[in-house]
Amino acid sequence: MLYVDGKWVEDGQVAVDPEDRGYNFGDGIYEVVRIYKGRMYQWDGHLTRLFRSAKEIKMELPWSHEELTDLANQLIAKNNITENDDASLYLQVSRGASPRVHDIPSGIKPVIMGFVRSKDRPVADMKKGWTAQLVEDIRWLRCDIKTLNLLGAVLVKQYAKDAGAQESILHRNGVITECSASNLFVVKNGELYTHQADNLILHGITRQVVIDLARDNGITVHEEAFDIAFLQQADEVFLTSTTAEIMPLISVDGAAVGNGHPGPVILKLQDLFEQHINTSVLV
Ligand code: PMP
Numbered sequence: 571m572l573y574v575d576g577k578w579v580e581d582g583q584v585a586v587d588p589e590d591r592g593y594n595f596g597d598g599i600y601e602v603v604r605i606y607k608g609r610m611y612q613w614d615g616h617l618t619r620l621f622r623s624a625k626e627i628k629m630e631l632p633w634s635h636e637e638l639t640d641l642a643n644q645l646i647a648k649n650n651i652t653e654n655d656d657a658s659l660y661l662q663v664s665r666g667a668s669p670r671v672h673d674i675p676s677g678i679k680p681v682i683m684g685f686v687r688s689k690d691r692p693v694a695d696m697k698k699g700w701t702a703q704l705v706e707d708i709r710w711l712r713c714d715i716k717t718l719n720l721l722g723a724v725l726v727k728q729y730a731k732d733a734g735a736q737e738s739i740l741h742r743n744g745v746i747t748e749c750s751a752s753n754l755f756v757v758k759n760g761e762l763y764t765h766q767a768d769n770l771i772l773h774g775i776t777r778q779v780v781i782d783l784a785r786d787n788g789i790t791v792h793e794e795a796f797d798i799a800f801l802q803q804a805d806e807v808f809l810t811s812t813t814a815e816i817m818p819l820i821s822v823d824g825a826a827v828g829n830g831h832p833g834p835v836i837l838k839l840q841d842l843f844e845q846h847i848n849t850s851v852l853v
């Protein structure tokens with residue numbers, strides 16, 4: 571069951587207005603929320619980011635936090651996601667439908683759409699790690715907005731896959747930003763480094779959880795930009811996202827990171843993250 575513009579619709583029965591601006595321009599925003607054991611993890615953070623993204627693209631959301639929470643819980647219930655299930659919730663809001671012009675039409679009504687899919691935690695991958703390829707960050711200058719307009723992310727991910735790697739690490743003129751769909755961290759001498767939360771990266775919910783967990787456990791975190799040479803000398807490298815959690819990167823451009831296996835700081839953070847999932851109050 572999907573929720574589309576105020577109605578419950580079966581899979582395969584959704585009609586998209588050909589002049590929906592999400593469809594024509596990628597003019598809209600979205601969130602992907604983790605569901606562990608049938609309940610949402612970090613929901614407040616996702617809601618806050620959704621409202622921030624809306625504001626940044628000059629879109630007013632006509633729903634309250636309570637209404638969206640209720641909708642998310644209905645999506646979970648109607649899709650029979652129970653306490654035995656891990657899943658992900660996709661929620662998107664497009665600017666709405668109107669005759670096609672670039673500037674924002676007045677009086678336009680946002681169109682909300684949501685669905686839930688079963689999704690296991692990537693347990694085996696998190697033990698082994700992924701390979702990564704450096705790719706130029708060809709995206710725009712407002713990567714802090716979680717916009718539907720993802721063609722830059724699509725292309726950089728494909729460049730990495732074409733080069734035989736599982737994920738791209740993006741750089742702007744040699745400065746590392748993040749990955750195609752995740753934030754990047756490196757470990758050097760037991761300390762964490764990740765790009766500051768500015769306009770060049772998405773302010774990842776998982777990134778913030780990891781920073782908080784690290785600091786609470788005595789690991790120093792530097793939120794500052796670093797370059798390719800620093801990445802190449804890192805002891806450990808990992809990415810974070812809602813669905814990939816804390817994913818070790820075991821090689822960059824074919825060269826092993828450290829000894830080619832997830833290192834001790836990553837293992838520690840994965841352990842702390844697992845405890846956090848199990849002890850957080852899920853909505
Ligand atoms: N950066 C980008 C570009 C992303 O698309 C995402 C989300 N998939 C992230 C970082 C990670 O954000 P989060 O931890 O909130 O999923």
